[in-house]
Structures are given as structure tokens and as C-alpha cells.
Amino acid sequence: HNHEVGPQSRKPVTELSLHSLVDMGFTDSQSEQIYEATSNLRGGSAARHALSTLTALFVLGLNPSTVLRLLEKCPELYTINESQLQQRIGNMRKLGLVEGSLQRVVSYYPQILTVPVKTVKSVVLFLREKCQFTVQQVTDILRDSPTVVLEKRGQLEYKFQYAYFRMGVKQAWMVKSRYFRFSLDEVRCRHCFLERRGLYQTPDKKGQTLIINPKLDDIFNVDEDGFLTHVANASAEEFEVFGKLLAREWQEEQHQHGSVEAD
């Protein structure tokens, strides 16, 4: 068998068999793996959906081993029906994710294909209208931080407001630093740590601070070591204890908030 055969040279396959998988370019053992995974799926349509999913992924230009990795990471992909899948891919293209970026997004975050078009549209609307990102910025966010589509709305809103109001960061910088990639916990922990050390200040109404704040990129786009040595100037021990203390502070804050709202 020639496993290097590209999707273009494949004969149309109508049923999912070991043979057809090998024909698509999977190795024998890969084929067996996929075959087994699909036969474990319940419902008669499963095999048909699996087939269309595989085809769609190949059409995006992904190679067999990437496709296998994605399916392992996100087995739900096997069960999406073909027209929905096409709509979702089409919608993302419309949002500006053209070939290269779409391929990248899907291989980084295959779950995006399980998200209904409606959901994606409402996230986009939220980013455009509530957060005032431009069309291009929204495309960039979807490309760099596709997980936003599945984040809880409250959480996403809080994260935006945190950067905008609490850290005084404008939209362009959020996009540039791929801000939405980081979890709210990470964001708050690093920011509050700097703030309590006196190394970060919320700008006033005129956008002014008494000190020069470090760039968002330098705070978040570094590993913990880099963050501690170059930005916070602190020991790992301090940061570790701080993380524990802050987690407890939030927990208690939420608790208080909850009980106030319940009253």
C-alpha cells in the first residue's frame, strides 16, 4: 500500500471499512484504531457520519496522522452529521478563517467543529457589540483563541471586563497578546500578584499610571519562570503561596456574593 496517497487521488468511498480507511491513507494500525472507535459508536448513522467527517477533515488539508490525533482528542467528531459539519466550516470561512488559519484552528482545537453555528454567531456578536472588537479583531481572536466559542458567557464577559477595566488594556492589545487564551485564574493570579507587589496599576480615567505597567505580552506569554524572574521579580515559593491565598479569597468572595444575592 502506498500510505502517502493524498485525498485528491482517493476513490469515492461509500462505506467505512478497514479497506476504505487504508485507501484514505491511514496505516493498517491507524485504520484498525478508527474502525474500532466507530464500531463502538451506537446508532446506524454513526459510520456514515464518521465517513463524512473524515472526508471533511481531509478536504481541510489535514494529513492522516493529524486526523487520527484529532479524533482521539475529540471523538464527538465521528458523530456530527455532514450538513451541520459543512455549515460550521462554511460559517468559519465566512468569519474570515481562510485555509491556513482554519486548518490551524481545527488542529489546535477540533472541538470547534462540534459547536453549533448559532453559538459561534452569538459569541461573535458579543465580541463585536459588547466588547467592541472590529471584524478583523474577532477573526484574530477566533484564530488564536478558538476556545472562546465554548466559554461560558459570564466567564468570557468577566475576562474581557477584567482586562479592559481592571488592567486598563485596550482591545488591540488583548488581540495582540492573545489574551483570551489564558484562563481567568491565570490572568487574575499573575495580574493581582504584580498589583500587590506594586508593579501594576490600573490606569485612571485619562489612562495614566504612576508607574509603567509591564506589557500584557510580557505578563502572559511567558512561562512561570520567565514571569517570576523578568516581570514579578519574586520567588516561586511566594507565587505558589499567593496562588493558594488568592484562590481562597475568590472562593470566599463568591460565597459572600452568592449569599448577598440570595437575600
Added chain:
Amino acid sequence: EKWAVTRTKHPPTSLALQHFDATHSVQLGPLWPSVRAALLSEKKYGALLNNFSYDVVLADLEAQGCRDFLRDADTEVSAAQPFLEQESEVVGDEESSGVSISKKSGIDGQQLSPLHLSPHIKCLVFPRGDITRFKPARPDMCGLLGYYLMDAASLLPCLALDVQEGHNVLDLCAAPGGKTLALLQTQSIGYLCVNDASVSRTLRLRKVLNSYVPKPLLADEKLRITSFDGTIWGDIERNTFDRVLIDVPCTTDRHSLMEDDNNIFSKSRTGERRKLPQLQLELLMAGIEATCPSGEILYSTCTLSQIQNQSVVEQAIVLARENHGIQLQVVDLRPLTHMFRKTFHFAPDLHLGEMVIPHLAANFGPIYMCKLRRLT
């Protein structure tokens, strides 16, 4: 909306922070960011064990992971401090033995008497980096509580005071009574005078003592509680006490950064705050006068401010000599800080006294202390 909450423009806590950013950063230099983060985060407590309680809580607390920091002391003499002469005498079991350190010759060739740590004082803390909280203490069958929760670092002034059998002791600014309670735990005080200018705070102190100390030990022949202005003490009882603790009112840095209520940085209290160093000096002077010759004085605060700490002591030493003819000697507390360096972070290179600085992994303090001995 979440963020549009209108906050007071300048709450006292932010005024305090601005003030400390200006002063403490100069004083502590590169240490300030670390101290600042600790001050703005939850502090750690120590549980001062109550020897008078029937309940044995020690084992229970130890099972939760705490340890008595006094028994966990560093008895090794470090190479960096070769001038320290230490002798640990172990007599019988741990209960009956105190650890004593004597410093044979200090800097400037001063002769220093041994510092004796009472074996009765036990204070439990959770290990470094552990943020577990203590549960509130429960009353035993007599209604006495098993432990008192306090900043473990504020025990150090009590230890440094070095109360010995039968001593006549004055606690000049005592409320709410944490240090008084620690002093009473030594069970070696002959007579204790407890004072605080605030009547309401003195009431609180009474309540604390009643919740921890059996009635007979609070009897008139053992203890006196008053609410005088401490600055006049030199006129009331001169040359009287073997040991005097002067734990003065100060900017209480931690409280001022965390609580807007009752905050000394509120606009309406600016005058009071500005007058603190003067009040502190007057209280220290009164305490010095109340001490008998060869008696010892311990000055302490819970601020990092040099103006309220070292400067006050410096002025007092000069004033005592010039206005009252009293010669004072500064007692080196390095044996003590060396011993507890595993539990606390101490400010390096203070030219006068010692200071516990807060650190996230050991979030005690700030506590400043300076010990003086009356030579005349």
C-alpha cells in the same frame, strides 16, 4: 456594571498604601515589593497555648499539622554570626527546661546577660507556606479557652522582655491583651501592672483575661488593671519595675491597608497620625522612668516605619541621659532572631532593634522591637 461600582475616591486604605509606597520603599529598598504583597494578603496566626486551660489541645493542634515554633528553634550557630556564644542547657524533659542563650561579648564589648525563654510559652503555627486557618478556641469545663490567636511575631517582644521569677512587670499599653496573656503564661511574674488609656479597650482586655486566666491569678495582690494615660507614668511610679513592655499605638500597617473602619489614615485622623511619633516617645520615656535601675525595657510597634521605630528609640536614649540622667544600654536581640529565623523573616541590617517583616510564605509581622537596659 460589575466594575462601575463607585468607590470612594480616596478610602483610608488607599491613602495608607500611597503613604507606605512612598516611605517603606525607601527604607526597605528591593525588599518592599515582597513585603507589600504579603501585607496586602491574608496574614498568618499563631495559637498561643493557654496553660491554664484543662483541655489538652496541643496534641490536637499538632495532629492538624502545626508545630510549636519555640521548640522548633534554630540552635545552630551559623558561620555568619561567629560572635554568638550560645549555651543550651537541657535539664530533664522539655517541660522543665528552658532554652537559654547568653551572649558573652556583644558588639562594642558590651556585657549581656543570658536571655531566658520561658518553657511555659508555647505557640503553634502552621508550617511555612501552609495557609490553613485555626478554628476558634473552645472553652473547657471551667469556661477557659484553650488558645489565643495572635500574630505569632508579637510573641517575640514578650520573649525578648525576659521576665524572671518574682519580677515586677508593667505592661503600659496593654489592650486587647495578647502580650499580657503571653506574659502571664510564663507563670513567673511577681506582680503585673496592666494599663491602657482606652477605657473600652481595657474592658476588652479584662474580658480576654477572664476567658483565659483562672480568677485566683487575677487577684489584686497579683495584678492591677488601670486606664491611665501612660505618658504620665514616670510621675506615678518612678524606678519601680524590673521589666516594662511598651507596645505603643502606631500606624498598624497591616490594619491600615486592609480595613477602612477605624483607620488612622482617614482624613479626620491626620492630626492624630502626625502626632504618633511624639506620643510614642513620651510613652517610651515614661516607661524608662518607671523602670528600676538595671531593669529592662522593651519598646515595640507593629509598623515598618523608621520614624516610629528606630528614631523614637534614638531620641529616647538621648532624652533619658540629658533630661533624667538615665544611662541606657541597647540589648542585642540577635540571639533571639537567630533562633527563630526558620519561622520569621527579619529585616537585615537594622542599626537599632530587630524587625519581623511580612513574607507571603511566613506572613507574620510587621513587628519592631528594641530592648533597653537601664544602667543607672
